[in-house]
Amino acid sequence: MAIDPPFDDLQTESALRRVCHGETAAFEGVVRRFERPLRAWLAAHAPPGVDVDELAQRSFVAAFTRLKEYQPGTDFAAWLFTIARFQLRTETTRLRRIADYHARYGPDLLQRELDRRCDETPEMWTTRLESLQMCLDSLGESLRQFVSWRYDEEIPLEEMAARCDRSVPAVKKQLWKVRQKLQQCIETRMATANGGAAQ
Amino acid sequence: MTDERFTELWTDYLEGELDEHGLAELRDLLEADESRVTQAADLFQTHRLLGLIVEEEPARQDEFVRETMAKLPRSHDEFVGRVMSNVAQTKTARQEPSQQETAYQETARDGHTFRGRRRMWGGMWVAAAVLLLAALSSVMLPKRQREGGEAAATRIDVRLANSAHATFFGELSPPVGTVLAPQREYVLMSGMVEVAFPAGASAILEGPAVFRVTSHESLALDVGRCSVHAPDGAEGFRIDTPATRVVDRGTRFAVTVSETSETEVHVTEGAADVYERSGPVAAEQVAEQAAERVAEMVAEQPVQTRLVRGQAKAFVAAGRLAAQPVPFDSNVYRHGLPDRVMSYEATQAVGGGAEMLTSVTVQRGGRVMKIDVGDLIATRLTWFKSTEPRAFLCGGQQLPVPATDVVFDHSLVTGVINPDGSEQPLASDPILTGDAGTPGFAVRFDSPVFNGPGADVVFFDLQTFGNPIDGDAFHVSPLVFRDGLKSHTIRRYDLTMQSPEAQVLANFYVHLFAQPADSVAQLRTLQAVQQRQAMRFRGLAVGIDLSDLGYAPNERVEGLFFQDALDDKHMVDPVFIAGLPELN
Structure with a gap:
């Protein structure tokens, strides 16, 4: 062993x-x-x-x-x-x-x-991945639900729409919002980390 | 409005739902404003990382590592690797746009196509003809036929019914029950598989063999051996070889195809008709046939030969097909797969992974039986001796007192690991007391185990990818020798790291001892340090047939002695040993 x-x-x-x-x-x-x-x-x-x-x-x-x-x-x-x-x-x-x-x-x-x-350095992408994980954890329940449907369950947009009782265009907007929010969260964390490292 | 439209189009793009017009519009929007390109790339990367994060379950990471390790070339089969890597590249290069579009839809949606992708890994040595044929036919199979095959996959319900020690070239063994894709090349490197056809016919293939399912009642065998049983209702089932077509007339028969396409047919029951297939079988032409493989295009000739029970002939295509009688050998026909541990079931731990064994499915004397763990005959550790300090126990962070009580309970992650051993198996009674005690460990069954057909004892081992893929070799010996009894060495498990049935285990701790333990009592009392295992392990299993130790049929056995075979630096890690109940 x-x-x-x-x-x-x-x-x-x-x-x-x-x-x-x-x-x-x-x-x-x-x-x-x-x-x-x-x-x-x-x-x-x-x-x-x-x-x-x-x-x-x-x-x-x-x-x-x-x-x-x-x-x-x-x-x-x-x-x-x-x-x-x-x-x-x-x-x-x-x-x-x-x-x-x-x-x-x-x-x-x-x-x-x-x-x-x-x-861009590979290390940066490891940090980015970790940041994304933390951002995901801090995401509100309703938005996290969309991440789970989309990336974990991989269900079609129509089914997402049916599950949350919204239209497909509304679901698309939510997905855009989720990705953007996560993107901003990652940027903030990375900026903070870089600032911290420089001190 | 423009930005709203960009939002909509980019989301559609990431969802794989953008049509041609949408794509053109998106391109215009990106060209018009460079900041959109940055934003699009940011979101694309976040989208890809999200896909990666949800894939980051230990089991999927394990699978990635497993596949990567399997793809590494080995020195003795470097040729194999080169051939197949060329195949892969050529196939990729030849992919049609429509196929790539499918790939895009998967990658755009998921960022990965890890799941369901055809796996490739370096195999064991096999005749060059097998590989060459496999390689050429993989490359040359026309797209039309590939597509036809995929479409037909929904219509042809031909399944992998059974598998024993099977290893496939370039992929992991499909799980039992998998529907085999029509016209797809399967290269069985070693072991055996049984393929079941809807009308009731079955074919047992023995590696090395290259075969394809060509219809719901036919199979093409390019190289290797196949034993066919076609019961009532399945008459007309056929095996196509490069030189012949063997058609069942209600029989059991075996077909062997050599690297030079010589075909030998042995009929064990009933009758079989052998037809000539057109053309000579030089290697190039075999490859050409592979490329132009359409059953209807193969000109059938009048019946060449009818063989009946007890007859055998070899067919050689040198210009015209010539048949020569050969001595009939009833042993050529294989009635079934060997007795073995086929699978097991276990509860799932809270954090994932198999934990408590609930049943074992074995084939004994040709009979498949699922045995509830409660019906197995439990064992107790009665002797343990090591000569070096190591981790000797595994299980939870805290083990109960005494710890040795749980080593062979139903848990697949508690056990007595890394026992000592010997390169040479025992030839006399192991010594089970004092300083001169024999390194290794002994178990006693709670009630005697009787030597029946096939496996009588099941043995489970913890294994990870840094360890031997076939399992850690060990010797098993009688506790008391007499004339006719001997040690038996197991080097290959029934369920190996490559078996889909070997389950990923729950996390566990190993208990590291600072000094050797030379008795069960010391195992209970010596101080140990716990260390959580970071890697994922699998539960391998093997059946031990007491006949292999020289025991007579129905002879009772009270216990056994185990030693690592010391054939490498890896030690056996038993987590469950039990006797099988007597067969009725």
Whole structure:
């Protein structure tokens, strides 16, 4: 049985050494440590039409197969995210080459804006995810209900409308409101955190 | 008004409900005001993160890790990984816009397509022909047929009826009861599955095998072995191989297809007609057939051969199909899947995860039976010896006094873990007293267990993804040896980390001991430190057949001795051991 506390940098390096010596199973701890920030970063930057989990898994597999290129003792997280950035760029390039991608998937301006944000640090996105969780917890019951219906139960707009006895356009407005409120809450928390760190 | 319209359009976009005109309008609005692009991107990212947060249940994270680990190439099957990664890329590249639109609708709505996505992971070694065929046919299957297959999935109710130690290439084993997608390539790397057809026919496939469900009464077998039983009402059921079509005439028969497409048919009951399928079977042409796979396009020839009970022939397509008699072997036909622990049920803990075992379903002597946990024969820990300090107990944060009373209760998260062991299994009685005591542990059954057909004892083990996927190897030995008795080593569990039936367990604590424990009494009295397990574990299970230890049929057994096999750094972690009741 493994009785491992959450991985720190030393344990990550130790696990990577074991992987290099052929102990594939040791890579599990590495995947567990980085899956959340990696998926969060990819989720926030991948344009529509990209399977985020597939890309995250591809990044881990690429890191595993190229592990000999990693210099032990340096920054594995940075190395992994460089691979993920490359994977994402490859995927978005592929999508761009599909003739009618933007006609089908959405505005190229969105993709450009997401591309522009790719330089934001992965750590920031972990913090953002945590902030979102806290913002969600602080959301009023009625708005949280919409989040639950939409993202947890994944019910159609019509059913949401029936459940809350409102029209579909009203439900759409509520969803807009929820997202905007959460967005503002995240920004406030991030600004506070940055201010705090600077003191 | 413009902003209201933007609000409406952007929400529709995130909901995947925006039509072509709406998209054009949205694009115009974004181009007209750059601040809208920033706002849209902010909301898009929040929307994506919300999708991620609701996915952040431990079980889903576990699944992600599990799939990632399964995709890692292993040195001995690097070739396999390369072939299949090419397949995946080519498939992605070849996706038609309509398919990608489906992907968009999923990703736009959910941000993820983790659930329900086809899984891929490195498999075990298998004949290159199996892989090549699988790879080529995956790539070359025309879209029209894929779509047809998907549409037909709602009409063809062909199910995975049973599964034993099955591992599939590029995906996890489908749970028992899953409707198999028509025309979809299934690459069974090892183990066995039983496929049930609506009219009553069943086919048992043995890995390595590549097969497809082609209709509600036919199956294509490209490579591997398949045993067919077609009872009354299912006559006409057929197996298509690259070179032949074998049509049932009310029978039991076995078909084996080699890597070179040589087909061997053994008829155990009734009769079967063998037809020639058009064309030679060189590898390239096999691939071509895979691409052009339409049953109606395969020209059937007049009956080549009728085989009746006790007959067997090999069919070789070298230009024209040639049949050669081969010795009939009744053992080629498989009547059923091996006896094993098939599944179990347990209560769910408040925080999620299986906790208290309520029943076990086993196949014994070919009979499937669900046994209530209350009908199992309980065990008690009677000996324990370790030579190094480790975590020896698991369970709640606080264990009752004495702690050893609960190690083999019905809980799947209490147990006596990391026992010592030996590379060499015992060949004589274990010593159960004093300093010279044998490392390992002993149990006694509350009442004797009688050696019946199949498994007589069930053994549950805690396991996580850092541990061996097939379970921790252990030796099981008689408490008292006599002539004919021997130790038995279990290296592969019936329910492994890859079995859909192995449940995610509730959270638990391990109790770390600062010094070795060389008796049950010490386990009760030595100080231990509790540590909560951060990782999610699964409950693996295996049946122990007392015949494997040399016990005679119906012989009574009072207890057993267990040792870790010390084949790696991972130790066995038993959480539940019980005898099965005597078969009536």
